[in-house]
Amino acid sequence: MTVELKEYPDREMLALSLADRIASQLAQHLRGNDSATLCVPGGTSPAPVFETLSGTDIEWDRVTVVLGDERWVDGDHKRSNSRLLRRHLLKDKAAAASYIDLYTGDASPDLAVDGLVQRLAPHLPLTVVLLGMGNDMHTASLFPGADHLQAAMAPDAPPVMAIRAEGAEEPRITLTRPVLSDAINLHVLIMGPEKRDALERAQHMDPLQAPIRAFLDVATVHWAE
Numbered sequence: 001m002t003v004e005l006k007e008y009p010d011r012e013m014l015a016l017s018l019a020d021r022i023a024s025q026l027a028q029h030l031r032g033n034d035s036a037t038l039c040v041p042g043g044t045s046p047a048p049v050f051e052t053l054s055g056t057d058i059e060w061d062r063v064t065v066v067l068g069d070e071r072w073v074d075g076d077h078k079r080s081n082s083r084l085l086r087r088h089l090l091k092d093k094a095a096a097a098s099y100i101d102l103y104t105g106d107a108s109p110d111l112a113v114d115g116l117v118q119r120l121a122p123h124l125p126l127t128v129v130l131l132g133m134g135n136d137m138h139t140a141s142l143f144p145g146a147d148h149l150q151a152a153m154a155p156d157a158p159p160v161m162a163i164r165a166e167g168a169e170e171p172r173i174t175l176t177r178p179v180l181s182d183a184i185n186l187h188v189l190i191m192g193p194e195k196r197d198a199l200e201r202a203q204h205m206d207p208l209q210a211p212i213r214a215f216l217d218v219a220t221v222h223w224a225e
């Protein structure tokens with residue numbers, strides 16, 4: 001397989017260029033449609049992209065933002081991906097965007113799934129999806145060895161599922177393979193030599209062992225040292 005890989009001289013260039021690309025794709029979609037949906041990862045890598053994106057001049061009031069996955073913790077918990085978004089993305093110009101919070105406060109993510117499937121439905125297909133990747137080749141909360149990985153990777157998977165995995169510290173809620181890979185524009189953000197190495201290995205692996213593999217045929221991968 002050939003992966004579309006964009007290499008940047010440094011992380012700052014990557015953040016600026018990727019934020020610009022995402023903003024252009026959202027703006028272009030808004031020229032022909034009433035609304036657009038941006039799906040973003042949690043984790044630590046995307047914060048600089050979010051910072052740039054939040055100051056970008058697009059019609060954010062017509063954009064809905066959703067995470068690709070959320071950790072089942074309160075919104076003010078330090079591991080909450082929503083907390084990260086509020087700090088780095090949903091501010092400045094992007095404060096005008098609507099936000100679908102995957103964390104509903106229910107006792108477990110399983111109880112939230114049906115409601116979230118309904119909330120997400122009017123926003124599909126996702127206009128722009130940005131994915132991260134862990135060194136274990138998970139993306140969103142599609143972890144190798146996760147309890148419902150096979151179901152979440154299936155072509156008929158519901159768009160949202162609850163999932164648990166050893167590599168994840170807490171129960172998770174995640175968007176599934178079909179809804180992520182059906183995005184109009186799909187990007188993967190990875191940084192550092194270890195992730196570059198993992199990406200190379202993933203290309204020759206089964207998606208159930210290396211879930212990121214399922215997206216590499218259609219995504220643009222953005223990398224900086």
Ligand SMILES: O=C(O)[C@H](O)[C@@H](O)[C@H](O)[C@H](O)COP(=O)(O)O
Pocket residue numbers: 041042043044045046068069070071081131132133134138139140141
């Ligand atoms: O909530 C999460 O854990 C994520 O959404 C996850 O899929 C993340 O993108 C990768 O684990 C990379 O995380 P880092 O950017 O922190 O390496």
